[in-house]
Amino acid sequence: MAVTTTYLGVPLYRPKVAFFDFTSCEGCQLQVVNNEANLLDFLSLVEVVNFREAMTEKSNDYEIAFVEGSVTREDEVRRLQEIRKNAKILVAFGSCACFGGVNQLKNRFNDLDWVKKEVYGDCPVDTKEAMPLEKYVKVDLHIYGCPVKKEEVEKIVLNVALGKAVNLPKYPVCMECKANGNICLFDIGEPCLGPITRAGCNSWCTNNRFGCWGCRGPAEDANVAQWQKIMRQHNFSRERMLDRLECFGGFDHLIER
Amino acid sequence: MEQKLKFVNILKEKNLQRPAHGLKAFEYSYPAEITNIYPMTENERLYQIKIRDEEERNSFSFKPGQFVMFEVPGIGEAPFSISSSSVRKGVFDLCIRHIGNLTNFLSQVKLGMRVGISGPFGSSFPIEDMVGQNILLIAGGLGIVPLRAPILSVLENRSRYRKVDIIYGAKKPRELLYTYEYEMWKKFDISLNIIVDQADETWQGDTGLITKPLAARIAGAGPAFSTNSYAIVCGPPVMYKFVCKLLIEAGVPARKIFVSLERRMHCGRGKCCRCNIGSTYTCLDGPVFDYWSVMNLKEAI
Amino acid sequence: MIFKTIKRDELANLYAKLAQHLIVGPVRKGLDKNNKAMYDFDRVDKFADLCLDYDTTKHSAKKYFLPFTETLCTFKIFKDSWHKKVDYNINEPIVMFGLHPCDINAFNKLDKVLLEGVYPTPYYAAKRKNIFIIGVDCQPQPWCFCRSMDTDTVLHGFDLFLTDLGDRYFIEINTATAYEILQQLDIQDPAPQDHQLFLQKTNEKADKFIASVDTTDLTKILDMEFQSPVWQEWGDRCLSCGTCANVCPTCYCYGVEEEVDLDLKNARKNKHSYSCNLIDFAEVAGGHNFRPESHTRLKYRYYHKHRGFVEAFEESLCVGCGRCGQACLADINVPEVIASVRQEKI
Numbered sequence: 001m002a003v004t005t006t007y008l009g010v011p012l013y014r015p016k017v018a019f020f021d022f023t024s025c026e027g028c029q030l031q032v033v034n035n036e037a038n039l040l041d042f043l044s045l046v047e048v049v050n051f052r053e054a055m056t057e058k059s060n061d062y063e064i065a066f067v068e069g070s071v072t073r074e075d076e077v078r079r080l081q082e083i084r085k086n087a088k089i090l091v092a093f094g095s096c097a098c099f100g101g102v103n104q105l106k107n108r109f110n111d112l113d114w115v116k117k118e119v120y121g122d123c124p125v126d127t128k129e130a131m132p133l134e135k136y137v138k139v140d141l142h143i144y145g146c147p148v149k150k151e152e153v154e155k156i157v158l159n160v161a162l163g164k165a166v167n168l169p170k171y172p173v174c175m176e177c178k179a180n181g182n183i184c185l186f187d188i189g190e191p192c193l194g195p196i197t198r199a200g201c202n203s204w205c206t207n208n209r210f211g212c213w214g215c216r217g218p219a220e221d222a223n224v225a226q227w228q229k230i231m232r233q234h235n236f237s238r239e240r241m242l243d244r245l246e247c248f249g250g251f252d253h254l255i256e257r
Numbered sequence: 258m259e260q261k262l263k264f265v266n267i268l269k270e271k272n273l274q275r276p277a278h279g280l281k282a283f284e285y286s287y288p289a290e291i292t293n294i295y296p297m298t299e300n301e302r303l304y305q306i307k308i309r310d311e312e313e314r315n316s317f318s319f320k321p322g323q324f325v326m327f328e329v330p331g332i333g334e335a336p337f338s339i340s341s342s343s344v345r346k347g348v349f350d351l352c353i354r355h356i357g358n359l360t361n362f363l364s365q366v367k368l369g370m371r372v373g374i375s376g377p378f379g380s381s382f383p384i385e386d387m388v389g390q391n392i393l394l395i396a397g398g399l400g401i402v403p404l405r406a407p408i409l410s411v412l413e414n415r416s417r418y419r420k421v422d423i424i425y426g427a428k429k430p431r432e433l434l435y436t437y438e439y440e441m442w443k444k445f446d447i448s449l450n451i452i453v454d455q456a457d458e459t460w461q462g463d464t465g466l467i468t469k470p471l472a473a474r475i476a477g478a479g480p481a482f483s484t485n486s487y488a489i490v491c492g493p494p495v496m497y498k499f500v501c502k503l504l505i506e507a508g509v510p511a512r513k514i515f516v517s518l519e520r521r522m523h524c525g526r527g528k529c530c531r532c533n534i535g536s537t538y539t540c541l542d543g544p545v546f547d548y549w550s551v552m553n554l555k556e557a558i
Numbered sequence: 559m560i561f562k563t564i565k566r567d568e569l570a571n572l573y574a575k576l577a578q579h580l581i582v583g584p585v586r587k588g589l590d591k592n593n594k595a596m597y598d599f600d601r602v603d604k605f606a607d608l609c610l611d612y613d614t615t616k617h618s619a620k621k622y623f624l625p626f627t628e629t630l631c632t633f634k635i636f637k638d639s640w641h642k643k644v645d646y647n648i649n650e651p652i653v654m655f656g657l658h659p660c661d662i663n664a665f666n667k668l669d670k671v672l673l674e675g676v677y678p679t680p681y682y683a684a685k686r687k688n689i690f691i692i693g694v695d696c697q698p699q700p701w702c703f704c705r706s707m708d709t710d711t712v713l714h715g716f717d718l719f720l721t722d723l724g725d726r727y728f729i730e731i732n733t734a735t736a737y738e739i740l741q742q743l744d745i746q747d748p749a750p751q752d753h754q755l756f757l758q759k760t761n762e763k764a765d766k767f768i769a770s771v772d773t774t775d776l777t778k779i780l781d782m783e784f785q786s787p788v789w790q791e792w793g794d795r796c797l798s799c800g801t802c803a804n805v806c807p808t809c810y811c812y813g814v815e816e817e818v819d820l821d822l823k824n825a826r827k828n829k830h831s832y833s834c835n836l837i838d839f840a841e842v843a844g845g846h847n848f849r850p851e852s853h854t855r856l857k858y859r860y861y862h863k864h865r866g867f868v869e870a871f872e873e874s875l876c877v878g879c880g881r882c883g884q885a886c887l888a889d890i891n892v893p894e895v896i897a898s899v900r901q902e903k904i
Contacts, residue, residue: 007822008329009638010365041820154820162818163361164332171800171836178804178885179626179831181598183616186887189591195797195887220837221852223797223888230887259578260739262651265687267680280680284631284644330633330640331818331825335843356844371639494846521842523814526677530811531832531839533858534848536866541676555784555861556848 005044012161018050018062019093020083022069022076023103023130027147028094029053029068035150042154045161063088064160066143070096070103070130077136084137089160092132092139095146095215099249102146103130108246132249141166146215146248149201169199170220173212177203185211191236193244196222196251217250224254283526286328286373287313292348294368297434300354301399303340304363306374307348314347320381321406322517322545326525327351328373329366333359336522338403338544339377343410352402352434378525380545382407382515387487391420393474395500397467397492401425401434403517403544404491412445419485422474424450426467426492430460450474467492468499475507483508490548491517501548514548560731562745563752564720569727571743573605576653576690582622583655584612602655610656610694610720614702618807618881619654619661623668623685626804626831630681630814633825640825646684654689658696660877662716663709664807665691670871672810681829690735693719695759698766701880703893705764706771709877721756728756769880769893772900773864776874779900780865784857788898793853795888800833802859802882802890808875809833834859860895 005012019029033054035042049059065087071077084090095101107129109115116124133139143153156166169175173194177184180203185192192211194203198219205212218224224245231241245251267280293305306327308314319325321343328334341350355364384407392411396404404423411421423442427433430453442449450470452463463470475482488504490497497516504514520532520539532539535555546554564572573581585607587596597612599619625647634641665686672682693716704710712719717736721728728748731737748756803809813832818825832839835855840848849855867875876892883891898904 005822006637007331007818008635008640009367009370010362012822038820041822045820155817158818158820162332163365165361170838171833172797174797174799174801175804175833175836178617178801181600181617181621183587183596183598184801184885184887187590187596187616188588195799195801219798221798223795223852226795226797226888260575260742262576262579262653262688262690262735264649264651265684267646267683267687280678280683283677283680286642328816330635330642330827331816333816334814334827354844360843369638373642519842520848521840523812526679527675528672528677528679528810529813529832530834530862531813533834533862533866535858536862536869555781556854556858 007162012045014044015046015064015160016049016059016062017046017064017066018059018083018087019048019053019066020050020068020079021052022067022080022097023072024069024094024096024101026053026068028145029066031147031150032066032153035154038154042157045157060086062086064091065089066091066093067097067133068093070100070132071136072103072127072130074126074128080133080137089140090133090137091141091143092134093143094148095144095217095248095250096130097133097139098142098144099217099252100130100132101248104132104249105246106130142168144168144198144216144250145201149204152200171199172219172222173197173199173201173203173206173216175199176201177206180207182206182209185209186230186234189234191231191234191240191244193227195230196224196227211244213244213247214250215248217248218254222254224251225256228256286326286375287317289372289374291366291368291370291372294366297352297436298432300356301352301434302355302364304351304353305341305348306351306372308374317347317377319343319349319377321384321410322381322403322515323377323379324403324525324544325349325351325374325376326378326522327359328375329359329362329370330373332362334373334523335359336378336525336540338406338517340402340405341409342413343406344413350405352399352405354399376525378540380543382489382517382545384410388417389485390418391422391482391486392418393422393424393471393486393488393504395424395467395471395488395490395492397426397496397500398428398432399434400490400492400496400517402491404489405435407489408442412442412447415445415447421445421447422450423447424452424467424470424474426452426454426496428454430457430462466499467496468503471500471503475503478507483510486513488514489516490514497551501551505548511549511552512547515545516548516551517544518546518551519544560737561748561753562729562731562740563723563726563748564729564740564743564745565726568744569720570605572692572739573608573655575739575742576655579650579690580652581608581655582619582652583608583610584615585609587616599654608655611722612656613697613699614658614879614881614884616881616885617805618664618879619657620664620668620807622652622654622689623665623682624810624831628681628829630827630829633827635818635823635825646681648685648688651688651690653692655692656694657691657716658879659693659712660696660702660704660709660879661807662691662693662712663704664877664879666712666715667808667867667871667873667875667877668810669715671867691716695719695721695763698763698768699880700768701884701891702767702878703769703771703880704878705767706773707874707876707878710763710767711760721759723752723755723759726752728752771878771893771896773874776896777865777868780861783899783902786899786902788902788904789853789857791853791904792890792895792898793851793856795890796835796852796856797888798835798837798852798855800836801885801887803833803835804831805881805885807877807879807881808863811839834862856890860899864896
C-alpha cells in the first residue's frame with residue numbers, strides 16, 4: 001500500500017490503476033490524457049500502471065480498472081474476464097462500456113451477417129452483437145458520457161482517494177440546462193432527451209443548442225413514458241423518437257414500444 | 258454624467274432588521290478539534306469535540322436534544338445531535354455512524370483533527386417541565402444518541418424526577434451503544450430495560466420488539482401513570498407509530514410525548530428546505546417535536 | 559411614495575446615468591417555433607436592446623440574487639489545519655431594469671424567509687441590498703394569475719417603478735437614491751390627467767386576466783386533500799426534472815456540497831439550487847428517502863408554496879407568474895393543479 005500524500009492528517013491511499021479499451025473510439029481515455037493543466041496532480045493521486053494510449057510500460061498488478069468500449073468479439077469477452085479477475089474495482093468507462101454506446105446500433109439490424117458484409121466487405125471480422133461490460137462481468141462503478149467528462153473523472157478519482165462516496169447526479173439534464181439559463185429546445189422545435197437523461201454533463205449539448213441524445217443513460221426513475229408522450233404531442237415522428245432513445249443504448253429497457 | 262450607486266456593506270448596514278453579527282454568524286464555524294475517539298460498535302464511534310478558543314468555548318452552551326452542524330473542509334458538513342451532558346461548556350460528544358461521505362472520512366481521522374462546529378441549533382426536550390413527573394426514555398437503534406443528553410440531564414438532577422425508565426431496543430446485541438454506562442445509569446435509580454430483536458449466543462436479556470417492555474411497563478403502572486408521566490421517544494420512523502400509539506392508549510397526553518426526528522439538512526438554519534416536513538423546518542421547529550405537533554404534520558413519521 | 563412622469567425619450571438618459579454599472583434587463587432571445595419572440599433577463603449592453611414591452615421571460619431574475627451555483631466559502635488546507643474564508647460574492651451594485659410586479663413581489667417574499675427569518679442569509683442580503691430595481695408595468699398574458707395571488711401590483715421592494723402612459727411613463731419613486739438620480743433628468747410632476755390615466759391603465763389591466771386560482775381556504779383544502787388521488791395523477795406526469803423550481807422566481811431550496819481541489823491545497827463549499835421534485839431531495843445519509851415517489855414530491859412543492867409559507871408569513875410563496883406551467887413539458891401548471899385538488903378530479 002503506497003501512501004504518498006495526506007489530507008488534513010489523514011493518509012490517502014494511492015491506488016494502482018489501469019486503463020483498457022475494447023470496441024470504442026478511445027475518446028474517453030483521451031479525455032484523461034487531455035487534462036494537461038492538472039495531469040500531475042491527478043497522477044499524484046493514482047499510480048497508472050497500464051495505459052496503452054499514454055505509456056509503454058504494462059503491468060497486471062492494479063486495483064482499479066477503467067474499461068472503455070463495448071464488447072463485440074469472443075476474444076474481448078475473455079480479456080474482460082481476465083481484467084475482472086485482476087481488478088478490485090472495475091469501472092465501466094463511458095457510454096460504450098456502460099450501455100454498448102453507439103456501437104450497439106448495429107444490434108438493431110435483423111441480419112448481422114449483412115451488416116458485416118456492408119462494413120468489412122471481403123475482409124470479414126468475427127464480430128457479434130455489441131454489449132455493455134455488465135453483460136459479461138460485474139461492474140462496480142459507472143462513469144457515463146460520450147465522451148466522459150474529464151472534470152467528473154477527476155472528481156470521482158479524488159473522491160475515491162479521499163474515501164468519499166461517488167455520488168453521480170440522479171436528476172435529469174433539464175436541471176443543469178435550466179440552471180445554465182438555456183431556453184428549452186422544445187420551445188424552438190428541437191427534440192431533446194434532457195428531461196430523462198442523467199445529468200452531470202453540465203448540459204454541454206443543450207448549452208450549444210444541440211438537443212440531448214442521452215449519452216449518459218436514464219436519470220434515476222426517469223419518466224420515459226411521459227417523455228414519449230411529449231414527443232408525440234410535439235409532433236415528432238416515432239422514428240425520430242426511437243432514434244434518440246436507441247442511440248446510446250441506455251434506454252433500451254425503458255422504451256414503451 | 259453617470260451616477261455611481263453606493264455599495265452597501267451589509268455587515269455595517271444599520272438598516273437591516275437583524276444585527277450585522279447575525280449575518281456574520283451565518284457561515285461562521287467555531288474552530289474545534291477532536292479530543293477523544295471512543296469506538297462503540299463496528300460502525301459507531303463516539304467523538305469528543307472541543308471548541309478551541311476559550312472564550313468561544315465558555316459561551317457555547319446547548320440544551321438536550323439540540324444539534325450542531327459538524328464540518329470537515331472539503332469533505333462535508335452534516336447535522337449531529339449532541340450526545341453528552343449539557344453542563345459542560347464548549348466540549349461535547351457526537352456519536353457518529355459511518356455511513357456517509359463525512360462520516361466515512363471521520364472513521365479514518367485521528368485525535369487532534371481540526372473540525373468546524375456551528376450551532377447549537379433546533380428545539381430541545383423540555384426537561385425542566387418534567388420535574389416531579391415520571392419520565393420514560395424510549396429509544397430504538399441510533400435513537401439512543403439524541404437521548405443521551407436528556408438521560409444525563411436527568412441523572413444530574415435525579416431527585417427532581419419520579420420514576421425514570423429507559424427502554425432501549427436494538428437489532429443485535431453488538432449494536433448496543435453506551436454499554437459501558439448502563440451500570441452507572443442503574444445506580445441512579447433508573448430502571449433500564451434493554452431488548453434486542455435478534456439475540457446471539459451471549460445475549461442473556463430480553464428478545465423482541467421495543468413495544469414489549471413498554472407494554473409491560475404500562476401494564477404495571479398505577480392509575481396515576483397517565484397524569485404524571487412524560488415520554489421521550491427516538492428511533493426509526495416505523496418505531497414512532499407503534500410506541501406512540503401505546504403511550505396514547507395508556508392515556509399519556511400527546512403534548513407530553515416528545516420525539517426527535519431525523520431529516521436531511523444542508524444548512525441547519527431554515528434556508529435549504531431539505532429537512533422540511535410538509536412545510537415545517539425540522540432544523541428550526543425541530544428536531545424535537547411534541548407528538549401533538551407531529552400528528553399535525555403531514556408525512557412526519 | 560413620490561410620483562413623477564418622464565418622457566419616453568428621456569428614459570435613455572436614465573439608462574445612461576446608470577450605465578457604469580452592470581445593467582440587467584429583459585432582452586430578446588430569438589423566436590420560438592411559432593415565430594413568437596422570446597425574452598430573458600440578461601446583461602444589457604445598450605439601451606436599444608432593452609425590451610421593456612416584453613410579455614414574460616423564460617427564466618426569472620433570481621439568479622442575480624440567488625445564483626444557481628455559489629461558493630459559500632473557501633478553505634486553505636494545511637498539513638493538520640485549515641483556514642476558512644467567506645465571501646458573499648458581490649462587490650459592485652448592479653441595476654435591474656424592467657422587472658414586472660410579480661418578479662419584484664417574488665423578492666419581497668424571499669426577503670421574508672432569507673432576510674427577516676431567524677438566520678438571515680448574508681449571501682442573499684448582500685446582493686439584495688446592492689441591486690437597484692427599476693420596475694415596469696406589464697400586460698397580463700394568458701398564463702398569468704398574479705391577480706389571484708395578490709401580486710399584480712407592487713408597493714415596495716423597488717427603487718422606482720414605471721407605468722407606460724403612451725408618450726411618457728408614470729414613475730413611482732420609492733428610494734432616495736432613485737430620487738437623486740431622477741432629479742438630474744428631465745422629469746415632470748404628474749398632471750391630474752396623468753393620475754387619471756394611471757388609474758385607468760390599472761383598471762384596464764385588472765380586466766385582462768384569463769387564468770386564475772381560487773385561493774379561498776386553500777390551506778385548509780390542501781390539508782383535507784392530502785390523500786387525494788389527483789396528486790398521484792399529476793405525479794405520474796411529472797418528469798422530476800426540476801424545471802419548475804429553476805424558472806420559479808421564489809424557489810430557494812438548495813443543496814451544499816464540499817469539494818477538494820485536485821492538488822489537495824484548497825477546498826470549497828458550494829451551494830447548488832435544488833428542486834424538491836428531484837428524486838433525492840429528501841434522502842438522508844444511509845439511503846432512506848422520505849419522498850421516494852414523484853407525486854409525494856410534487857405535492858410537497860404545492861404544500862410548501864401554498865400552505866406552509868402562508869402559515870408562516872400570511873401569504874403564498876407563489877407570485878402567479880405562470881413560468882412553471884409554461885416551462886413544464888408535461889403541462890403541469892398551478893391553476894389546473896389547484897383546481898383539480900379543489901374539485902377532487904383532473
